[in-house]
Amino acid sequence: MTHTENLVGGTHFPDHIRVLLVDDESINRQVTTTMLKHLGITVEVAENGKEALDLLQQRHYNLVLMDCQMPCMDGYEATREFRRLESRRATAPSLPILALSSFSVAKERQLCLAAGMDDCLTKPVTLRILQEKLMFWLGLGAAAPAQGGRVDQHQDPVKILDAKKLADLKQALAGVPGAFADLVGQFLDKSESQIVEINQALIVGEFALVQRRAHSLKSQSATFGAMTLSDLLKQLELHARSGDLSAATNALKRVQTEFSHVKTALENERLPQPQPLA
Structure with missing residues (x-):
């Protein structure tokens, strides 16, 4: 074999x-x-x-x-x-x-x-x-690891992007030229449209739609190391689940502000990195 x-x-x-x-x-x-x-x-x-x-x-x-x-x-x-x-x-x-x-x-x-x-x-x-x-x-001899997916995600709350998670993602995509930049573009475009959709849904009181969109965007934000944004979206999701319009509206405002920071940071990350001088 x-x-x-x-x-x-x-x-x-x-x-x-x-x-x-x-x-x-x-x-x-x-x-x-x-x-x-x-x-x-x-x-x-x-x-x-x-x-x-x-x-x-x-x-x-x-x-x-x-x-x-x-x-x-x-x-x-x-x-x-x-x-x-x-x-x-x-x-x-x-x-x-x-x-x-x-x-x-x-x-x-x-x-x-x-x-x-x-x-x-x-x-x-x-x-x-x-x-x-x-x-x-798969029975290939390794011990099952403890699941540590979110153990250290809050170590430095002032950072917009979690450097380790971002590095892990870049490593995973390293074998496909342009994959990271392409996925960042997809994420930013989709996030912007989903945030607009969340805002419109809140206006008409469609809490179920707000909850679904916030849940989806929360997961994707964490994938790109935007842990503060992910946490804010989790709060928005919970407020939507409870039907609290005031709290959900305030949470959305914080999401919009944080997303603007994340967008700038990720756009910088997908730019070609300068090569060290020989």
Whole structure:
């Protein structure tokens, strides 16, 4: 059997490994897909739980990365249904399903495990954490790491972008020329339109739409290291969930201000970096 050597610690993944990635957000899909390919893993994607179920019944996968909150059919329901179908095939080994969650609280992990998922990764997932989790659940000899996706994200609250998370993302995308700059552009364009949509939804009291857009943008902001923006969006999401118009409106104002700083910082990051003199 041949193996592909990835670029994190010299670990080897078998060439036949196939992963199904289920996520409704295009930017998240692109980032995670790039990481998986960086590790030498074949990846296929689905945009919701229903698509995932269809693919899982048609094709063979070694592991599933399952987003939790998606339209049409969320990750919890899709996992429960797949486990029900899987139980009918007594001879087949259980397929590892790892949750991709924007929440790091214990309650969220319990919900994932109760639905039949095997583990929970907090977004944004770093390349190293992803590699270690895959190694463990694919039975390739590594110990399961503690999930540390958000352990140090608040160490320096005055920073607009988390330097380590940004560096991890750049490393994951390093093998694809122009990928980082392209994703930054997509993120900024999509964020601007979503913030406008949130504002319009608040005006007419569509709290469910505000909650969905804030949740989506929160996850994407964290992917690019904009942790303060991500935290502000989490506050907005919670205020929308409780139907508090005044608090949600104030939270949106803070989001708009922070996003302007994030936009400037990310636009600078995607500029060509000066090369050191020889």
